[in-house]
Amino acid sequence: MYQFFVEPSRITQNRVIITGSDVNHIRNVLRMKIGEELAVSNGIDGKEYRCAILEFEKEAVVCELRFIKEEGLELPSKVYLFQGLPKADKMELIIQKAVELGAYEIVPMATKRAVVKLDAKKAKTKQTRWQGIAEAAAKQSKRGIIPQIHEVLSFKEALDYAGKMTVKMIPYELAEGIDATKALMEQIGREKPESIAIFIGPEGGFDEEEIRQAGELGICPITLGKRILRTETAGFTALAFIMYQLEE
Numbered sequence: 001m002y003q004f005f006v007e008p009s010r011i012t013q014n015r016v017i018i019t020g021s022d023v024n025h026i027r028n029v030l031r032m033k034i035g036e037e038l039a040v041s042n043g044i045d046g047k048e049y050r051c052a053i054l055e056f057e058k059e060a061v062v063c064e065l066r067f068i069k070e071e072g073l074e075l076p077s078k079v080y081l082f083q084g085l086p087k088a089d090k091m092e093l094i095i096q097k098a099v100e101l102g103a104y105e106i107v108p109m110a111t112k113r114a115v116v117k118l119d120a121k122k123a124k125t126k127q128t129r130w131q132g133i134a135e136a137a138a139k140q141s142k143r144g145i146i147p148q149i150h151e152v153l154s155f156k157e158a159l160d161y162a163g164k165m166t167v168k169m170i171p172y173e174l175a176e177g178i179d180a181t182k183a184l185m186e187q188i189g190r191e192k193p194e195s196i197a198i199f200i201g202p203e204g205g206f207d208e209e210e211i212r213q214a215g216e217l218g219i220c221p222i223t224l225g226k227r228i229l230r231t232e233t234a235g236f237t238a239l240a241f242i243m244y245q246l247e248e
Contacts, residue, residue, distance in 0.1 A: 041143070075242075087203060
């Protein structure tokens with residue numbers, strides 16, 4: 001079943017109105033017909049609104065709201081992925097897969113060893129494009145929300161932003177002891193904390209000073225195994241560990 005996102009105001013007691021680029025996609029790409037069913041989310045409450053197409057207007061698809069699926073597909077904890085800026089177009093892949101794995105928000109970071117440097121104008125342009133990728137991935141994976149792509153932060157700003165989050169971790173290639181990682185993941189499974197922060201370094205990893213700063217704020221260095229993982233693989237691995245523990 002195809003899924004689309006609409007503004008909350010477009011959902012009433014018995015009608016759902018789809019507008020924007022999705023109208024052309026439904027009518028001319030998917031070639032859906034009157035009576036066909038689709039799913040709609042408002043991107044906020046995680047609910048799934050099951051609808052059937054009633055009519056096609058010039059700039060809207062009018063649907064009948066049939067029922068609301070209250071139990072969403074979202075994880076019980078909000079998982080924030082703090083990602084050091086990677087090279088080339090790796091960030092697009094990272095965002096796409098992080099959304100599929102259940103990330104609540106993705107926060108790009110400018111770290112010491114990051115090769116990529118973005119000025120304010122380029123960062124804003126990138127953020128807009130990345131948000132579009134997040135929305136497409138949310139539709140594909142039938143998420144109940146559209147994860148937000150935060151503006152690019154410095155490492156210090158990222159630490160401040162994560163300050164009040166419940167559980168905070170930073171995979172680090174010099175960390176040892178997979179048992180500690182297992183214990184933390186099992187704790188997440190038991191307690192299902194309100195929020196979880198994962199800090200992932202860029203291709204060159206984190207600088208020792210950054211690890212020290214993170215440790216001072218209670219961000220726990222962990223290992224993801226004996227092998228050195230690429231920046232995109234490290235994030236996926238940590239998210240997969242967490243998703244496994246949180247899924248009910």
